[in-house]
Amino acid sequence: MIRTNNLYKSFEGTAILKNISSVFDRGKTNLIIGRSGSGKTVYLKCILGLYEVDHGEIWYDEKNLVETPQKERQKLRREIGMVFQGGALFDSLSVNANVKFPLDMFTNMTGKEKIKRVDFCLDHVNIERSAQKLFPSEISGGMKKRVAIARALALNPKYLFCDEPVSGLDPKTATVIDKLIQSLTKEFQITTIINTHDMNSVVEIGESVLFLADGEAAWEGTNKEILNTDNKKLNDFIFANKLYAQMRNRNT
Amino acid sequence: MLKRVFGRPEKHRIYIKQLFREIDSLGVNSVWIVIIISLFIGGIMTIQFAYSMSNPIYPRTLVGLGTRDTLILEFSSTMIALIMAGKIGSNITSEIGTMRVTEQIDSLEIMGVNSAGYLILPKIVAVVFIFPFLFIISVFFGLIGGLVTGPLVGVISLADYLEGIRFLFYPYYVTFSIIKSLAFGFLVASVPAYFGYYVQGGALEVGKASTTAVVNTNILILLFDLILTRLLLT
Numbered sequence: 333m334i335r336t337n338n339l340y341k342s343f344e345g346t347a348i349l350k351n352i353s354s355v356f357d358r359g360k361t362n363l364i365i366g367r368s369g370s371g372k373t374v375y376l377k378c379i380l381g382l383y384e385v386d387h388g389e390i391w392y393d394e395k396n397l398v399e400t401p402q403k404e405r406q407k408l409r410r411e412i413g414m415v416f417q418g419g420a421l422f423d424s425l426s427v428n429a430n431v432k433f434p435l436d437m438f439t440n441m442t443g444k445e446k447i448k449r450v451d452f453c454l455d456h457v458n459i460e461r462s463a464q465k466l467f468p469s470e471i472s473g474g475m476k477k478r479v480a481i482a483r484a485l486a487l488n489p490k491y492l493f494c495d496e497p498v499s500g501l502d503p504k505t506a507t508v509i510d511k512l513i514q515s516l517t518k519e520f521q522i523t524t525i526i527n528t529h530d531m532n533s534v535v536e537i538g539e540s541v542l543f544l545a546d547g548e549a550a551w552e553g554t555n556k557e558i559l560n561t562d563n564k565k566l567n568d569f570i571f572a573n574k575l576y577a578q579m580r581n582r583n584t
Numbered sequence: 585m586l587k588r589v590f591g592r593p594e595k596h597r598i599y600i601k602q603l604f605r606e607i608d609s610l611g612v613n614s615v616w617i618v619i620i621i622s623l624f625i626g627g628i629m630t631i632q633f634a635y636s637m638s639n640p641i642y643p644r645t646l647v648g649l650g651t652r653d654t655l656i657l658e659f660s661s662t663m664i665a666l667i668m669a670g671k672i673g674s675n676i677t678s679e680i681g682t683m684r685v686t687e688q689i690d691s692l693e694i695m696g697v698n699s700a701g702y703l704i705l706p707k708i709v710a711v712v713f714i715f716p717f718l719f720i721i722s723v724f725f726g727l728i729g730g731l732v733t734g735p736l737v738g739v740i741s742l743a744d745y746l747e748g749i750r751f752l753f754y755p756y757y758v759t760f761s762i763i764k765s766l767a768f769g770f771l772v773a774s775v776p777a778y779f780g781y782y783v784q785g786g787a788l789e790v791g792k793a794s795t796t797a798v799v800n801t802n803i804l805i806l807l808f809d810l811i812l813t814r815l816l817l818t
Contacts, residue, residue: 410695410696414691414695417687418686418687422683422688423683423688436595436598437595437695438595438696
């Protein structure tokens with residue numbers, strides 16, 4: 333479980349996050365949504381410890397990240413998997429080597445054990461063996477995301493962060509990626525936080541949704557509740573997409 | 585940044601593997617260009633020395649001596665470093681800069697890897713290690729360039745040239761230039777790495793950072809050349 337208490341972050345005197353408190357449960361796909369510039373990415377980077385907060389607490393189970401010294405943070409980060417918007421795969425390494433990288437860096441596994449683990453991770457994200465020798469520049473956007481997920485899983489993380497995991501993908505591939513993240517979250521009981529502005533993702537896998545507006549936690553709920561909320565800011569965000577406006581009209 | 589670069593590596597074996605990769609890509613791949621440039625410059629210098637010393641009061645051996653000392657003292661250390669700042673430096677800035685803008689560096693950080701150490705330290709060690717070799721290769725092929733060109737175009741006889749390059753040889757000149765090469769190697773790797781590591785934006789900014797890195801490295805090489813020459817030679 334990850335919990336933030338009164339998280340406040342400003343840049344050059346401008347408040348970006350205004351006392352955000354939220355809980356992200358284990359085994360659930362927790363979504364952070366909001367318009368561009370609402371503070372989603374800053375919030376995610378604060379939780380990851382990439383930005384220092386002005387004040388507030390960030391709890392990874394029993395450990396408060398804010399009070400954790402840098403060396404301890406490095407250790408904590410080994411329990412974190414991260415999927416970046418563009419995949420952030422290492423260009424100079426093959427698919428196989430990308431997934432193997434954290435194992436080489438942080439484990440004392442034998443060569444055989446590493447191969448077994450890499451195969452296990454890549455099988456879980458449905459990457460064929462024939463694609464393992466390819467380089468990131470030779471694979472599609474959807475495959476890059478899947479390889480990035482496999483790499484994030486390599487060290488068996490307790491926490492998984494995904495920044496816009498389906499942006500730039502076609503709707504069918506996006507659904508595949510969403511479902512994949514959800515199934516892995518359940519299977520390995522990971523605390524997953526997904527940063528997105530994709531409403532399809534919200535409807536598909538939003539077991540817990542936090543809506544940020546102007547740096548504040550403006551709404552919290554589930555994908556079942558979100559279409560029937562009377563929060564004006566949230567409605568403006570959701571129903572900017574006409575498809576969801578039609579869905580609501582049909583429901584009412 | 586340097587404190588992080590020289591921080592304790594997570595796993596020495598990975599860094600050593602990375603070091604050999606960098607020696608190959610940054611150093612070994614530069615050998616051909618150094619040979620080609622040195623051959624031509626050696627030849628050109630021999631012709632120019634022969635031309636400027638065409639007065640019969642100068643002994644012909646001075647042509648070989650001048651070519652040798654210019655290669656050892658300045659060309660093969662400083663000029664090769666300036667050329668390598670363009671080749672290796674822009675390569676380092678664009679590689680690290682691209683990793684920055686595509687979030688690959690963030691990815692390393694989140695994994696718990698010291699990204700500055702992992703990406704920059706093997707490059708610095710590789711370039712510092714390879715530069716003295718490039719210096720020696722450059723001197724050798726520069727002299728060969730003069731040896732072939734001088735007699736071929738008829739400005740100096742082979743015997744005079746050979747006598748000239750062996751005349752009044754001070755081994756300290758080589759030591760001095762190797763010290764310069766080590767310092768220049770450090771600059772050629774570390775300055776572009778700095779500009780790449782802290783780049784912000786996209787492809788355009790990476791391109792601009794590469795240019796800035798090469799210009800700054802060149803200026804620093806010349807400044808250090810002046811300082812080291814003053815300290816070690818006069």
